Amino acid sequence: MTRHDWSSDVLDVFRSKLIRQIGTVPDAGLTRLLNLCSADNSIKVMTLTREDEGIGLVTGAWLGGERAALLMQSSGVGNVINALSLPAVCSAPCLMLVTMRGQWGEANGWQVPMGRATPTVLQAMGVTCYPVDRAEAVGDTVSAAADMAFHGGAAVAVLIDQRVIGAKTFDANGEGA
Amino acid sequence: MMARKDRFDRRKLVAHLLRDRGDALIVGGLGASTWDLAAAGLDNRNVYLWGGMGLACSIGLGLASAQPTRRVLVVTGDGEMMMGIGSLATIAAATPDNLAILVLDNQAFGETGRQAGLTAGPTDIAAMAKGAGFDRVMTATSAADLPSLEKLLYRTPGPAFAVARIALTDDPLVLPDNNGAVMAGRFRAALGLADRS
Numbered sequence: 001m002t003r004h005d006w007s008s009d010v011l012d013v014f015r016s017k018l019i020r021q022i023g024t025v026p027d028a029g030l031t032r033l034l035n036l037c038s039a040d041n042s043i044k045v046m047t048l049t050r051e052d053e054g055i056g057l058v059t060g061a062w063l064g065g066e067r068a069a070l071l072m073q074s075s076g077v078g079n080v081i082n083a084l085s086l087p088a089v090c091s092a093p094c095l096m097l098v099t100m101r102g103q104w105g106e107a108n109g110w111q112v113p114m115g116r117a118t119p120t121v122l123q124a125m126g127v128t129c130y131p132v133d134r135a136e137a138v139g140d141t142v143s144a145a146a147d148m149a150f151h152g153g154a155a156v157a158v159l160i161d162q163r164v165i166g167a168k169t170f171d172a173n174g175e176g177a
Numbered sequence: 178m179m180a181r182k183d184r185f186d187r188r189k190l191v192a193h194l195l196r197d198r199g200d201a202l203i204v205g206g207l208g209a210s211t212w213d214l215a216a217a218g219l220d221n222r223n224v225y226l227w228g229g230m231g232l233a234c235s236i237g238l239g240l241a242s243a244q245p246t247r248r249v250l251v252v253t254g255d256g257e258m259m260m261g262i263g264s265l266a267t268i269a270a271a272t273p274d275n276l277a278i279l280v281l282d283n284q285a286f287g288e289t290g291r292q293a294g295l296t297a298g299p300t301d302i303a304a305m306a307k308g309a310g311f312d313r314v315m316t317a318t319s320a321a322d323l324p325s326l327e328k329l330l331y332r333t334p335g336p337a338f339a340v341a342r343i344a345l346t347d348d349p350l351v352l353p354d355n356n357g358a359v360m361a362g363r364f365r366a367a368l369g370l371a372d373r374s
Binding site: 023044048049091 | 202224229230231234235236237238239240241242243261263264266267271357358360368
């Protein structure tokens, strides 16, 4: 069975919703999507040092009339908490895609505390969370989240389940993190 | 306090620089930098930040990318810049040619009780900007530097970066509206943008 190519679906949504800027601290689960975005001339991908920069970036983009999104791993959600005040106070759209770790078959226990807390932390800051655990549903979910964010001036996070991206495997050499 | 010749008065410096702004969009960092902008005259083309410490330059990057034909200037303080210091690497890599950053460095956390800031020690923010990949960097300390400072901030291809050494002063509070949604709406309207999206 071939896996459904949810990354292509999301690129199509980004194109149709006129997303022009992507800020990211990369994650293995985002590799294909980030490659697709980087290859698209209408989308500018900017690599960040910390995820909270991305909240500033997407808010600045909106102030200037462009749509943007922040792509990150669930561990990065811990880095954006205070920054989420900015779109909240400004009623600015804030679209986030979060690939989950520490959630489903996680072999690295260090990922578990933040993975477990990710929806709680986001909701505590007023972010609407759309969890999605089937690859076929990711595109539609991102589309709905984008509409809610950009038409409603809301902060919305799509939480892409580890079942979609696959739990990271650690080989006998202990490779991977 | 005795005025030092190697330190600018922040209010006079910002007022002077804003007279030359043309159609530039300006982002003021939390908090004294934002008060300086307000003291120089309220303008809907300014983003006034009352929060989000460390994000001024990132907001500037998103704005500069969205408005490539407009000059974007970030005016912020040394503490705010240090909190978002990684954003300088992001900006250097993104190479927005219309973005300039001015750090008003009083070597202290002036808003919270004048505790010594990290730039009072060995830290050199201009050197950090160079290390992040900025090619066009200067440190301004006196009126003699003003022509080159104005040129760097407004007329040199970005990303450009300047530190201005300023005196630690007690300035009257001049506060812009603290309603972020109202501020953002005014800013977007000044750019001819709709309320939403």
